Amino acid sequence: MEDKTVWTGCDDAILGLGHRCNQEPLVVYDYNNLIKVFIKQGMTEEQSIEWIDFNILGAWIGEDTPIILMEMNNG
Secondary structure, eight states: OTTTTOOOOOOGGEEEEETTTTTEEEEEEHHHHHHHHHHHTTTOOHHHHHHHHTTTTTTOOOOTTEEEOOOOOOO
């Protein structure tokens, strides 16, 4: 994944690559694991969620912007 766009310091939250027809693959992160990454870095859960929502989910860094996967509860 050396040539892929990634979020610095968030490797533990990477699930893999997402593929789209006629597009380059994108790095896919797990939202819940991102929260855990930032908690390990010293944030509270609330701070982590707020930071992710603004700085990652709210960021567009071009066509290579990573995908964030949020699980759906099918219950």
